[in-house]
Ligand code: SF4
Ligand code: SF4
Ligand code: SF4
């Protein structure tokens with residue numbers, strides 16, 4: 436599969452259609468992992484790989500948070516269907532237009548939650564959670580496709596992870612999240628990995644006034660994690676990158692998915708499917724629910 | 730208008746449902762818009778309507794200007810409950826600020842509920858400039874509900890983390 440990808444990348448670079456290809460490459464020191472690479476030289480396309488260890492959502496490299504990539508010129512990006520959802524969201528938020536980009540889509544049957552679990556076959560045990568209900572195994576938009584089209588998973592999201600926690604008592608939920616947030620070391624890896632955290636100045640870095648305490652203690656950590664989730668509400672495509680990169684293993688995507696579920700239920704909207712749709716928090720309907728307002 | 734009699738019976742009722750320590754009074758922070766709710770609260774005042782004195786009002790131009798981070802800050806500062814209040818739909822001074830706010834807060838309260846906050850501590854109302862009496866009802870009700878829950882000890886405990894760090898003497902003793 437990597438071969439087909441390399442041929443496409445070579446042609447794009449040779450013809451000058453793009454100046455850089457954003458893709459995954461092998462990690463020599465650790466064959467269980469892949470890493471994001473930028474290929475600018477057609478002779479180096481051999482570095483590109485595509486396999487179920489290609490977990491990273493590379494869409495983050497298209498944002499102004501990574502302006503050094505933008506500076507290289509027009510980009511082609513290798514993207515799974517879920518990554519294309521992030522790209523769609525970024526186009527919707529007018530971070531760039533579809534024409535600014537060449538998408539090398541990859542048909543995908545799933546990625547592994549941990550590279551070391553990959554033994555040549557995807558199973559219920561090693562498949563990443565986000566792949567369970569994937570309806571974009573063939574990306575919804577692409578310029579080139581690597582591999583044969585793959586039909587969507589024949590099941591709808593049951594929000595089981597979210598509902599399990601919802602069924603607990605408020606006190607149990609509070610204790611659960613405190614245990615999680617307490618461990619946050621405020622490294623902001625979650626933010627750096629998120630395609631939608633492209634603010635040139637994050638609210639967590641603002642000091643005049645300082646809205647979110649910078650300290651690494653329970654009160655500050657709660658504020659950071661709540662507000663981060665809130666800023667992603669209606670935008671997050673549930674790619675799970677924030678959670679994957681969190682060094683202390685906070686289940687950030689569970690928070691994201693709670694909000695995604697509410698947006699789906701209340702406004703019939705799921706992020707990453709339509710770059711023309713108005714973002715749910717940039718619009719409203721007069722008949723929106725207000726049963727919670729007296 | 731509240732008579733002295735009904736007031737004292739109200740106070741009694743309050744004491745009955747009280748959960749907090751002796752003498753504890755709930756702290757309520759109300760974020761209100763300038764054009765409707767603030768004027769409504771003002772009307773309650775000029776009409777000499779009585780209501781529970783537990784509310785601290787913070788006036789903003791519009792509910793659309795009320796960021797969830799303000800609410801977080803209020804809890805951090807020791808609020809036991811928060812109220813957000815603005816113009817009725819259709820009446821926003823900036824025409825759509827409250828429609829946008831409505832969506833934002835519909836989500837935010839779900840998030841707070843998900844992390845374990847009792848939603849009686851986070852309430853919302855529409856109070857127009859003419860609704861001084863509604864303002865009184867809302868404040869009394871919000872205050873009573875928060876009173877019934879008691880102090881927001883879970884959140885306030887988060888602020889005490891550093892007090893639990895042992896001082897030098899304690900460390901020495903342990904060594
Ligand atoms: S918040 Fe997390 S799951 Fe959502 S888009 Fe950002 S990185 Fe992906
Ligand atoms: S957390 Fe909020 S302010 Fe910070 S980068 Fe993300 S979206 Fe921007
Ligand atoms: S990646 Fe994890 S530890 Fe780092 S700031 Fe985000 S939540 Fe906290």
Ligand code: FES
Pocket residue numbers: 762763764765766790791792793815816820821822823824826827
């Ligand atoms: S001015 Fe009152 S809600 Fe906008």
